[in-house]
Amino acid sequence: MELIVTEKDNAARRIADILSGESYDSSRENGVNVYEWGGTRCVGLSGHVVGVDFPPEYSDWRDVEPVELIDASVEKTATKENIVATLRILARQAEEATIATDYDREGELIGKEAYEIIREVDEEMPIRRVRFSSITENEVRSAFAEPEELDFDLAAAGEARQTIDLVWGAALTRFLSLSSGQLGNDFISVGRVQSPALKLLVDREREIQAFDPESYWEIVADLEKTEGGEDFESQYFYLDEEGNEAERVWEEEAADAATADLEGATTATVVDVDRRSRTDAPPAPFNTTQFIRAASAIGISAKRAMSIAEDLYTAGYITYPRTDNTVYPDDLDPEELLGEFSGHPTLGEDADSLLESEEIEPTEGDEETTDHPPIHPTGEIPTRGDVDDDEWKVFELVVRRFFATVADDARWEHLRVESEAAGRSLKANGKRLVEAGYHAVYPYFSTSENYVPDVEVGEELAVGEVECTGKETQPPRRYGQSRLIETMEGMGIGTKATRHEIIQKLYDRGYIESDPPRPTQLAMAVVEAAEEFADRVVSEEMTAQLEADMDAIASGKAELEDVTQESREMLEEIFENLADSREEIGDHLRKSLKADKRLGPCPECGEDLLVRRSRHGSYFVGCDGYPDCENTLPLPSTGKPLILEEECDEHGLHEVKMLAGRQTFVHGCPLCKAEEAGEGPVLGECPDCGTQEGGELAVKTLQNGSRLVGCTRYPDCEYSLPLPRRGEIEVTGDRCEEHDLPELLVHNGEEPWELGCPICNYREFQARENGSELEAIEGVGEKTVEKLAAAGIESIEDLSTADPDAIADDVEGVSADRVRGWQAKA
DNA sequence: GCAAGGTC
Missing domain, CATH: 1.10.150.20 (5' to 3' exonuclease, C-terminal subdomain)
Known part of the structure; x- marks a missing residue:
């Protein structure tokens, strides 16, 4: 029996499909799919099935000095035991084996992991390696026709990465966590990829904080073509000291003078007309990064885009979504693939129009790799019922990107008109899309035009309104998630499959908040500490060096042991410097952690009010002076509090936002909320105790900010009705006939929500709830x-x-x- | 309970 091992189940099934001529049997062993035909069995792993770690005696953080991890041995243990067990069983029954994992460095290492498991069972069995970049009939058949050998040097390069990442990451992570007393869930992590990524965000934040805005003015004049009265905007410009065109005027007097001159002019003379035609080439095929970028431009986050792409891939609609490649394989026949969309109700027309073209030549990107093809549709098309709206949006994006890569160039016409009025220069830049080209099938790029009429040199134009606008220079913008992923790719840190996960990790560790991500004080402190003592771990240099070392190992020029040993020595040096600063670093980290929770001064004792978590997991505001000061304020029970930059004018406390997915809302200043708490307008008689005891219903706000309609005799009468958490409640003049209570309006967003009579509203709500219960x-x-x-x-x-x-x-x-x-x- | 890399 021959055993074929692939990197994932999906690949195993497709290879079985191709090699068996679609006639394989499948069974399950320990929850793992095994495909069988003739004398062959094919099984898919799930990426790495073994992982590296230190021996168990190093696992207690408090019992081991972090520095000891540097020279601790690193062991491999099975992490997917059911798969490893299955592989052993299959290996015992096999006479030969073929490793068919992905064609990249990590694939070679995963292949070696499988190789070693098979070798434990059988020392003699021939084990070959096949390599193919896309799972197509041609590539797979020709790869299996001429099997090769595993590249142990390339796998060793991957192992060097594993060891170095573990040793540096674990030792420094434990050092910072122990020094600040952050053990348990809130440990402080450091790593070769996460830390440089975090430094990018921190550096940008430093620039923003150090930014000093400068005032400037921009002047725009309306020019009119006298005949026909077509008008267009022209911007004032001048030549700066270096002789470059400048539009920003940095002195108010100069701006006023130019504005006055232009306002005084009745006509402007055209002094230059420049027309040029620009070719706008279609984009390259999608790799993972460009796919994430395009998805984020249509409002789908990196995480969600990857998760949807994964689903679309598993369902067979698109190719593998984790790829660096931007060049389609030779096997891809664009015409055939376009043909699959012909006749489709929404995509068919565009496919047909592309098929009419005489020559179909797809675009190519700069990166040609062997890992997988660029992301493209497979030709299987989901029906709208098979996928939800976002999934369809992403599918359509992938299809249209493929369309764009086989579409024609677009052509723009640019028209620049320079004129002079009262000795002042004005310019207008017009652009027009004259040939839509790929934009016709790929509507995700802006094609907005700017109209400037046809004029001739020497033509006189009427000067209309002149507007001078005062502006300020803006600080650099924070990285958005897709921009961060692109930058990480450019720096060479992380991989196609991990970059978006690294960002999630930064959120999970409390290093960033909000979106676009903003670094916390803790993040600032971690980066500062790393910069001072372990600069390598926050710089892209570490990855660059590692890549060079891995290349050397892969090409046989260096040994795995030498490379890891050298890396260990560098880390030893770092720890020598760290030893004396342990307390100082710990103090700084602790202070920053506190700063991230700080709302502002406690009105009772002047210490800091902090967001804290009770033993039951709920959040509240407590004083840092506790137990001397027992001042507390409640927070809403839904969501996780995020401290905003905005401060309350009255108390100088930061406002709080409650993050709870779609139910996220701004709570505001907790002290204001507590002061507002109390009884609002009286609505009418309490249905429970009104006739006997005279209780009345009123809108009440509780201390934690939630509201309800309750009886004024509370706690003697506990009658209450719920109200929505958010929005202003308006008591209208209309009254419910049945309950003699006023109808309520909730203002939350543009259209007020007619809540109606609170009793009727509650009854309806209950009926809906109970109805579904019985159903x-x-x-x-x-x-x-x-x-x-x-x-x-x-x-x-x-x-x-x-x-x-x-x-x-x-x-x-x-x-x-x-x-x-x-x-x-x- | 540490990293980063696969994959789900």
Whole structure:
């Protein structure tokens, strides 16, 4: 029996498909799919099935000095035990094996992991390696026709990376965590990829903080072509000291003078007309980074885009989404693929128009790699019911990107008109899309035009309105997630499969907040500490050196042991310098952690008010002076608090936003909220105690910011009705006839929400809730729910405790036996 | 309970 091992199940199935001529049998062993035909079995791993770690005696952070990890041995252990077990079983029954993992460095290492597992079982069996960049009939068949050998040097290069990443990451992570006392869930991490990525964000934040805005003015004049009266905007410019065109005027007097001159002029003379045609070439095929960038431009986050792409890939609609490649393989026949879309209701027309072109020559990007093809559609098209809206959006994006890569160039016409009025220069830049080219099939790039009419040199134009606008220079912008991923790619840190996950890791570690991500004080302190003592770990240099070392190992010019040993020695040196600064670093980190939780001064004792977490996991505001000062303020129970930059004018406390997915809302200053708490307008008589005790219903705000309609006799009367958490409540003049209460309006967003009478609203809400509850019982439909409600059965509890015969009497068309059946199911 | 890299 021959055993074929691939990197993932999906690849195993497709290879089985190709090599068996679609006639394989599949079975499951330990939860792992095995594909079998003729004398061959094919199994897919799940990426790495073994991982590196220190021996167990190093696992307690407090028992081991971080520096000891540098010379600790690094062991490999199975991380996917069921897959490893399956591989062993299959290997015992095999006479030969073929490693068919991905054609890249990490694939070679994963292949070696499989090789070693097979070798443990059988020392003699021939084990070959096949390499192919895309799983197509041609490539797979020709790879299997001429199998090669595993490249142990290339795999060793991967192992060097594993060891160095673990040793540096673990030793420095433990050092910072121990020095600041951050053990448990809130440890402080450092790594070759995460730390330089974090430094990018921190450096940008430093620039923003150090930014000093400067005032300037820009002047725009309306020019009119006298005949026909077409008008267009022209911007004032001058030549600066270096002789370059400049539009920004840095002195107010100069701006005023230029504006006055232009306002005084009645005509401007055209002094130069420059027309040029620009070719706008279609984009290259998608690699992972460019795909993420394009998805984020249509409002889909990096994380979500990758998760959707993964699903579309698994379902067979698009190719593998983790790739560096931007050149389509020779096997891809663009015409054939376009043909698959022909006749499709929304994509067919564009495919057909592309097929009409005489020559179809796809664009190529700069990066040609062997890992996988660029992301493109497979030709399988989901129907709209198969996928949700976002999935379709992403699928369409991938399809249209493919369309764009086989489409024609677009052509723009640029028209620059320079004129002079009262000795002042004005310019206008017009652009027009004269040939839509690929834009016709790829509508994701802006094609906005700027109209400037046809004029001739010497032509006189009327000067219309002149506008001088004062502006300020802006600080550099924060990185958005897709921009950060692009920058990381440019620096060579992380991989196609991990960059977006690294960003998530920074969120999870409390290093960044919000979106676009903003570094916390903790992040600033971690980067500062690293810069001072372990600059390598926050610089891209470490990766660059590692890449060079890995190339040397792969090409046989260096040994794995020498490279890791040299790296260990560098880390030793770092630890020699760190030793004396342990307390200082710990103090700084602790202070920064506190600063991230700080709201502002405590009004009772002047210490800091901090966002804290109770033993039960809920958040509240407490004083740093505790236990001397016991001042606390409540926070809403939903969501995780985010401290905003905005401060409350009255108390000098930062405002708080509650992050809770779609229910995220700004809570504001917790002290203001606490002061506002209390009773609002009275609505009417309390239905519970009004007639006897004279209680009245009022809108109340609780200390934690939530609101309700409650009785003024609380706590003697506990009658209450819920209100929405967000928005202003308006009490209208209209009253509900049934309950004699005013109708309420909620202002939250543009359209006010008509909540109506609070009792009716609550009843409806309950009916909906209970209705769905009863509908969950098999055999109970919407109509039955209505009938049961009429008989007073509104919840499962009502149903379970009711007498079946009584229900049968009350409800038409329902027998007592049927009710008993429901009760049994409920 | 550390990293980064695969994959789900």
